[in-house]
Amino acid sequence: MQPTPAPGTAGLEAAITTDALVIGAGPVGLFQVFQLGLLNIQAHVVDALPFPGGQCTQLYGDKPIYDIPAIPVCTAAELAQQLHTQAAVFQPHYHWADCVQHITPQPDSRLQVQTRNGLNFLARTVFITAGAGAFVPRTLKLDGLAAFEGTQVFYQSAPDTPPSGAVLVIGGDVDAVQRAVDLARAGHTGITLSHRRDQFDAPAALLAEMRALVATGHLALCIGLPTELRIEAPSLSALGFARAQGGTQWVNATRVEAYLGVSPTLSPLTQWGIDLERKAVRIDTATGATSLPGVFAAGDVASYPGKKKLIVCGFHEACMAAYGAQAYLWPGQNFPLQYTSSSTHLLQLLGVGSPR
Numbered sequence: 001m002q003p004t005p006a007p008g009t010a011g012l013e014a015a016i017t018t019d020a021l022v023i024g025a026g027p028v029g030l031f032q033v034f035q036l037g038l039l040n041i042q043a044h045v046v047d048a049l050p051f052p053g054g055q056c057t058q059l060y061g062d063k064p065i066y067d068i069p070a071i072p073v074c075t076a077a078e079l080a081q082q083l084h085t086q087a088a089v090f091q092p093h094y095h096w097a098d099c100v101q102h103i104t105p106q107p108d109s110r111l112q113v114q115t116r117n118g119l120n121f122l123a124r125t126v127f128i129t130a131g132a133g134a135f136v137p138r139t140l141k142l143d144g145l146a147a148f149e150g151t152q153v154f155y156q157s158a159p160d161t162p163p164s165g166a167v168l169v170i171g172g173d174v175d176a177v178q179r180a181v182d183l184a185r186a187g188h189t190g191i192t193l194s195h196r197r198d199q200f201d202a203p204a205a206l207l208a209e210m211r212a213l214v215a216t217g218h219l220a221l222c223i224g225l226p227t228e229l230r231i232e233a234p235s236l237s238a239l240g241f242a243r244a245q246g247g248t249q250w251v252n253a254t255r256v257e258a259y260l261g262v263s264p265t266l267s268p269l270t271q272w273g274i275d276l277e278r279k280a281v282r283i284d285t286a287t288g289a290t291s292l293p294g295v296f297a298a299g300d301v302a303s304y305p306g307k308k309k310l311i312v313c314g315f316h317e318a319c320m321a322a323y324g325a326q327a328y329l330w331p332g333q334n335f336p337l338q339y340t341s342s343s344t345h346l347l348q349l350l351g352v353g354s355p356r
């Protein structure tokens with residue numbers, strides 16, 4: 001993980017300039033991109049997750065949804081996929097697995113937006129569609145372990161380079177079990193799978209393969225929670241697990257890969273100098289505008305009297321925010337409302353020819 005430069009200090013000449021920056025590619029952020037596209041405003045999009053859909057994909061992808069207009073039923077993952085496809089016509093630039101950390105207003109009224117991975121944008125408008133917050137990996141709470149993050153300790157993903165020593169895979173779901181099995185199957189030695197209890201949430205065939213690898217000594221199993229670490233300076237060399245009968249079981253680890261799931265955090269948002277109420281962004285419902293000029297919000301993160309955290313409400317808010325941004329970007333200009341069913345201009349933007 002790279003450090004984020006302090007706000008306002010990153011080189012502005014290296015900035016990506018854009019008319020709109022959308023923070024969050026959940027269902028509302030994806031529809032925000034589409035609504036902006038209809039108004040000829042192209043967007044860059046940043047999301048902490050490595051894929052589109054926000055809560056729909058991360059939390060309940062397989063579940064059916066019944067309250068999307070004109071779609072009697074679809075799964076949450078299908079909805080996210082369709083929204084992603086619908087927005088694609090406007091060729092948004094996506095920046096996955098990155099997190100917006102700072103928004104700093106500039107003297108020329110643009111907004112400097114900086115991310116954890118070092119991206120630096122100069123945006124004329126910003127759309128906060130951050131939902132319940134940035135989905136970030138849950139981490140192991142062990143004193144001193146954070147110093148090895150990105151070099152020997154990894155969360156929710158494996159580094160591209162193959163392991164050269166002992167690997168400790170931590171977690172109880174399919175990602176952890178699959179990773180441990182893959183490493184053992186590929187012939188790597190010194191692989192240990194660890195979980196707090198001897199119950200794993202993975203398909204039966206995968207579990208059977210994991211147990212067989214354990215039985216034949218190709219994979220070690222360690223049940224318990226890590227409580228301490230051993231450092232052979234300058235490297236991490238092992239994690240210690242408290243034994244039920246007392247004492248510590250040490251597991252060698254030149255690399256730790258932990259798959260503990262993700263959880264949402266709104267903490268970056270609280271630093272942006274925007275009026276909040278109960279951890280949500282207060283908006284003007286007529287325009288989607290927040291208290292910071294040029295910054296708009298929609299979806300679960302938006303707050304106003306009577307707000308409902310429903311996808312359909314977020315879609316409406318995204319539409320209003322797009323029109324709010326159009327009026328902000330081109331003040332005093334009159335833009336007649338156009339229909340996608342009949343406007344030659346919109347059909348050209350959508351790349352679907354003339355009205356029938």
Ligand SMILES: Cc1cc2nc3c(=O)[nH]c(=O)nc-3n(C[C@H](O)[C@H](O)[C@H](O)COP(=O)(O)OP(=O)(O)OC[C@H]3O[C@@H](n4cnc5c(N)ncnc54)[C@H](O)[C@@H]3O)c2cc1C
Binds near residue numbers: 049
């Ligand atoms: C189990 C469950 C079932 C549900 N069922 C329904 C239903 O049937 N019908 C319905 O209408 N609603 C349902 N909902 C609610 C619905 O999922 C939410 O209203 C919807 O996901 C909100 O969309 P959003 O785009 O505003 O936010 P989210 O879906 O939360 O997406 C926000 C995205 O922003 C990203 N993000 C946040 N901050 C940052 C940052 N600083 N930098 C980078 N990225 C960031 C996050 O990683 C995330 O991907 C359900 C919710 C749950 C949990």
